[in-house]
Amino acid sequence: MSDKELLAFSKAYHKLITRGMGPGFTIQAEGLGLFILDQRAGYTRPTKFPKVKNLLISALSQLLRTTHYKAFQLQMAAWQQTILSASSSKELGQFCVHLAELLFPPGEEESIFTGEKGLQ
Structure with a gap:
């Protein structure tokens, strides 16, 4: 997996988590990116x-x-x-990118929490 893919997967997962769970989950939203980095290093739980x-x-x-x-x-x-x-982080990451593109189209306003965007 390339660095570009890692970044795209991590950003999409982060956006889905923080939009759904709120800003209190910012650290947990790094989960997929950290998991992929751990895999690269040969360390997986x-x-x-x-x-x-x-x-x-x-x-x-x-x-x-x-x-x-x-x-x-x-x-x-x-x-x-x-x-x-999903059997791999790449497969899950690709799905996260797909979901983020579907749920949060470019150009829409973003709110901090739970998708109440564009409604301000």
């Missing part, structure tokens, strides 16, 4: 990847409860299955 996935699922669940994102609730079951079935 077997429990880390499932935690990264579960936090993403929680963040999406929170985000989709907001009025701005309610329309995406029907897709949550499929998204959750895709996240849980």
